[in-house]
Amino acid sequence: QVQLQESGPGLVKPSQTLSLTCTVSGGSISSGSYYWSWIRQPAGKGLEWIGRIYTSGSTNYNPSLKSRVTISVDTSKNQFSLKLSSVTAADTAVYYCARESSYYDWGQGTLVTVSS
Amino acid sequence: DIQMTQSPSSLSASVGDRVTITCQASQDISNYLNWYQQKPGKAPKLLIYDASNLETGVPSRFSGSGSGTDFTFTISSLQPEDIATYYCQQYDNLPRPFGPGTKVDIK
Numbered sequence: 409q410v411q412l413q414e415s416g417p418g419l420v421k422p423s424q425t426l427s428l429t430c431t432v433s434g435g436s437i438s439s440g441s442y443y444w445s446w447i448r449q450p451a452g453k454g455l456e457w458i459g460r461i462y463t464s465g466s467t468n469y470n471p472s473l474k475s476r477v478t479i480s481v482d483t484s485k486n487q488f489s490l491k492l493s494s495v496t497a498a499d500t501a502v503y504y505c506a507r508e509s510s511y512y513d514w515g516q517g518t519l520v521t522v523s524s
Numbered sequence: 525d526i527q528m529t530q531s532p533s534s535l536s537a538s539v540g541d542r543v544t545i546t547c548q549a550s551q552d553i554s555n556y557l558n559w560y561q562q563k564p565g566k567a568p569k570l571l572i573y574d575a576s577n578l579e580t581g582v583p584s585r586f587s588g589s590g591s592g593t594d595f596t597f598t599i600s601s602l603q604p605e606d607i608a609t610y611y612c613q614q615y616d617n618l619p620r621p622f623g624p625g626t627k628v629d630i631k
Contacts (some may be wrong), residue, residue, distance in 0.1 A: 457619050457620040468619075
């Protein structure tokens with residue numbers, strides 16, 4: 409049973425870059441035909457798909473965030489990462505990492521607050 | 525981009541009631557639709573995949589139907605533990621929008 413765990417700073421200053429890492433356990437990030445995704449949820453609001461990466465390094469991003477998002481993978485550490493630049497208060501949310509097949513297997517989520 | 529809509533946005537029903545939520549895609553997505561349940565402070569949980577298939581371990585009171593652009597999610601007999609927000613999500617195309625959610629509570 410694969411498990412995913414997000415990690416990273418819980419507080420980021422406006423205009424800085426938000427950086428999160430997702431550590432995958434219970435299986436190799438390189439095995440199987442999976443994408444590795446990031447999804448976020450502002451408090452009291454719905455789910456927003458940020459983007460995904462395949463272990464080949466191929467990425468897809470939400471057009472609304474594409475100019476600010478970078479997703480990368482480190483297969484040697486069984487991790488993938490999210491960087492979101494030039495953050496504002498609107499980027500405050502719970503950020504989930506997930507394994508994507510035709511559905512998502514989710515991490516528990518981590519709250520990131522953008523505030524000075 | 526595909527847009528997903530859900531209705532109602534919230535509902536209140538009694539224990540034992542039949543609850544129905546609809547999800548509409550802005551274009552044909554065949555049966556590439558999942559339904560998730562999210563309880564406060566928790567990650568979403570898959571209930572229904574491929575529009576109508578019940579995920580292993582999910583109670584049979586949950587069901588889904590539909591194809592193309594119109595989908596339905598049903599709880600046949602609402603239980604107190606079903607209080608949650610329910611989201612549909614398409615996986616036919618990128619990006620992967622979720623529906624806006626339907627909040628279900630007990631009357």
